[in-house]
Amino acid sequence: MNIKALNGFKDILPGEVELWQRLEALARDIFARFNFSEIRLPILEKTDLFARAIGESTDIVEKEMYTFVDKQVTMRPEATASLLRAYIEHGLHVQKPVQRLFTIGPMFRHERPQKGRLRQFHQMDAEVLGSASPRVDAEMMAMGAMLLAELGLSVSLEMNSLGCPVCRPGFRTSLLAFLDDRHQALCDDCKRRSSTNPLRVLDCKNPKCREQVLEAPSLLEHLCADCADHLSGVQEGLEQLGVQYSLNKFMVRGLDYYTRTTFEFITGDLGAQAAVGAGGRYDGLIEQLGGPRVPGIGFALGMERLVLLLQQQEAELAASGVDLLVAGLGEQSSRYGFGLTHALRTGGMRVVMDFEGRSLKSQMKQAGKLGVPYVLILGENELVKGKAVLRNMATQEQQDILLQDEATTVQTLVTLISA
């Protein structure tokens, strides 16, 4: 067969999918603790929505979107834009002044795949709309940190403030002046960035640039009074909640819409993809998209990246989602087992039975491999006497089971096995 999945698209097979389920279950639990409601969003939106929300000149919009050009629609490259569209479209701000929403699902970006980065990838996204309180910022980071901690992952949190439309232009001007002076000392990428996206120069990985940038004007020193107040409020909140973080004045975000607080959950264990989650405040965005004039903040966690970390930071997952294996010996007994298996499943049990007519030894091997706790052996001899053998695989103890009508037998087995 030479039809394969597309480059950058991946199947999630049994064995790995259990990890995803655990991740999702825990995330839902934690989102619920923080009173977030789920919202499910379409994957396809008007291209224009993303262009306006994310920024016309970002890499995502310029060259990474899966767009049906003739239809003017695009497969979402991130969730915030769609979520805000839904928020505005349904007037959710009227129903509740502060909305706390989360969504989980696939995103699409046409980038070159590498470790921890696929063209279809999955994010868990949480957004709070309608509150400007710095406590919300702190709470969002605390929630992300809680999820990561309960997954057993050790990940660090970095935070910065990008200012707002009042203070950012001034900072930008002085940064540009600074970069102009050092233009020759910068790497080629940064020479280009100086004009396209000067803030990006601040988090260049090139050691030469890092050195230059050490002296650069700091965002934090240019914050207006309101932004500075907000930042200290966030810091106070984080301290109160006992959230470990560090302030990184070089941290910048790739999407245009961020204001004030931005943050990243960072790991050193994923190669070049350091961020397992990132987000920030976007106070002007909702209005800019035609919605009410309300602030917002959100973050996304990359599920592939979390799964990679889970895989390398721990190993084994608990096996077997099976309660009982029914072993048939011969046609008579298999026929009986076929019916009994179905009755047991109807009764809520997870049962396996194969119909290949294999030896008892084979079937026992199978049971061992699956880690099944009990095997019901339907021997011909016992069957004529209306009996079967229930074997406890762990203790190797066996007991006779009286086979009466199916309902009673199911009842008996359910009680014995769940005991």
Added chain:
RNA sequence: GUGAAUGUAGCUCAGUUGGUGGCAGCACUUGGUUGUGGUCCAGGCGGUCGUGGGUUCGAGUCCCAUCAUUCACCCCA
């Protein structure tokens, strides 16, 4: 979009100076005296050597192209 590396069984890989693909490991499967697992032993299934050209008497091995994968850059969760 740029750069580098890699493509041999379902998976992990051997394959020496080009001379018939490996009793390789894992997995799967059958058996090791009547109908009982996880270990051990023996057997079995399983390969268009990514694809297409070329060089050669002969190519898994050399050359070209192509596709795919991986890692890194750009960017990003």
